[in-house]
Amino acid sequence: xxxxxKSLTLSLLISFSINSQESNKESIKKxxxxxxxxxxxxxFPGTNGEDLAANYIxxxxxxxxxxxxxxxxxxxxxxxxxxxxxxxxxxxEETNSKIDAKNIIAFIDNNKKNTVIIGAxxxxxxxxxxxxxxxxxxxxHNGADDNASGTAMLISLAKQLKNRNDLKNNYLFIAFSAExxxxxxxxxxxxxxxxxxxxxxxxxxLDMVGRLNEERELSIYGVGTSxxxxxxxxxxxxxxxxxxxxxxxxxxxxxxxxxxDIPVLFFxxxxxxxxxxxxxxxxxxxxxxxxxxxxxxIDIIDxxxxxxxxxxxxxxSNQTTVSRFNVSxxxxxxxxxxxxGMKADQIIKGGPADEAGLIDGDVxxxxxEYEVKDVYDYMNSLSKxxxxxxTKVFVxxxxxxxxxxxxx
Numbered sequence: 001x002x003x004x005x006k007s008l009t010l011s012l013l014i015s016f017s018i019n020s021q022e023s024n025k026e027s028i029k030k031x032x033x034x035x036x037x038x039x040x041x042x043x044f045p046g047t048n049g050e051d052l053a054a055n056y057i058x059x060x061x062x063x064x065x066x067x068x069x070x071x072x073x074x075x076x077x078x079x080x081x082x083x084x085x086x087x088x089x090x091x092x093e094e095t096n097s098k099i100d101a102k103n104i105i106a107f108i109d110n111n112k113k114n115t116v117i118i119g120a121x122x123x124x125x126x127x128x129x130x131x132x133x134x135x136x137x138x139x140x141h142n143g144a145d146d147n148a149s150g151t152a153m154l155i156s157l158a159k160q161l162k163n164r165n166d167l168k169n170n171y172l173f174i175a176f177s178a179e180x181x182x183x184x185x186x187x188x189x190x191x192x193x194x195x196x197x198x199x200x201x202x203x204x205x206l207d208m209v210g211r212l213n214e215e216r217e218l219s220i221y222g223v224g225t226s227x228x229x230x231x232x233x234x235x236x237x238x239x240x241x242x243x244x245x246x247x248x249x250x251x252x253x254x255x256x257x258x259x260x261d262i263p264v265l266f267f268x269x270x271x272x273x274x275x276x277x278x279x280x281x282x283x284x285x286x287x288x289x290x291x292x293x294x295x296x297x298i299d300i301i302d303x304x305x306x307x308x309x310x311x312x313x314x315x316x317s318n319q320t321t322v323s324r325f326n327v328s329x330x331x332x333x334x335x336x337x338x339x340x341g342m343k344a345d346q347i348i349k350g351g352p353a354d355e356a357g358l359i360d361g362d363v364x365x366x367x368x369e370y371e372v373k374d375v376y377d378y379m380n381s382l383s384k385x386x387x388x389x390x391t392k393v394f395v396x397x398x399x400x401x402x403x404x405x406x407x408x
Contacts, residue, residue, distance in 0.1 A: 044126025
């Protein structure tokens with residue numbers, strides 16, 4: 001009889017676990033479908049569509065019983081984009097071109113000394129315009145992977161961690177606005193009065209986590225920003241082909257926290273041909289994959305809960321400031337390339353690089369007279385040019401150095 005009850009108990013536990021995972025996957029799917037719906041019109045900062053997304057996220061946090069950090073889930077701010085590449089973003093100034101935006105912030109107060117931040121940007125690029133890789137197309141860019149996927153995972157993690165009573169950290173959940181325009185929401189947060197860097201243990205960033213491929217490749221940036229991260233992410237990995245990047249900087253909101261000497265982990269399933277195009281839609285999301293990544297992140301959080309506050313480690317790359325630029329070669333960088341130069345993951349058809357003769361896999365080592373050692377050098381080199389300029393671009397293709405003439 002005891003054997004029967006043990007067997008029954010085990011069966012019930014397995015059934016509960018499976019049902020819980022299915023429920024999590026369905027919740028994530030439902031959230032992505034709303035956030036990436038036509039109704040939200042691409043969630044461009046300052047638009048009604050982004051407001052609808054913000055209200056949806058805040059309603060989720062309220063439903064879960066998360067605390068309002070400042071009496072509201074919203075951190076309102078406005079910003080004005082610079083008129084030239086050499087100017088900085090202006091915050092909270094009354095200008096004719098200001099954009100009103102808001103971060104959504106919710107807190108799990110476990111009455112602990114240290115706090116873990118989990119973040120994801122919820123904005124996208126609206127109808128595309130200058131931010132689209134499909135130039136001249138005036139269509140809604142729904143941004144299912146970028147970044148409804150990360151936002152949905154953020155919501156899921158908030159729900160799961162709220163129901164825990166064994167946590168040794170507080171948890172702060174932030175959905176950032178205006179990431180697509182230059183990490184503006186996260187930059188505003190880390191320079192605001194409510195940010196206390198001394199109490200922050202580490203930060204987890206979720207951006208484009210919805211397209212786990214057949215090879216099950218998952219990139220994790222920032223592994224070098226704490227001495228314990230590499231051991232933890234590798235020891236808990238049973239399912240993924242990990243791409244480990246030590247650098248704490250990169251093209252997403254974790255960079256703002258790294259710049260404040262906070263250990264960071266950034267999860268990403270990689271770029272794809274639908275990036276910043278109207279075709280980044282819900283039917284292409286790997287919902288099973290995103291659910292598995294969510295479980296993996298929870299496992300990492302659980303393991304990191306067993307350590308005291310993590311010590312920050314500076315990574316090799318010190319290039320964390322990128323100048324604003326008005327031209328593009330229409331190249332998708334390979335952000336996990338670890339060699340010298342900027343490797344082109346994808347050359348966009350019809351763009352300046354494509355018309356000049358560059359191909360996928362070329363490694364750009366110089367733009368004009370500006371040396372390119374990494375993706376940051378590449379982006380800064382673009383800030384030196386204006387539309388209509390003609391320059392030389394040097395690339396490595398295999399063991400050959402090639403020269404191309406490019407017109408922006």
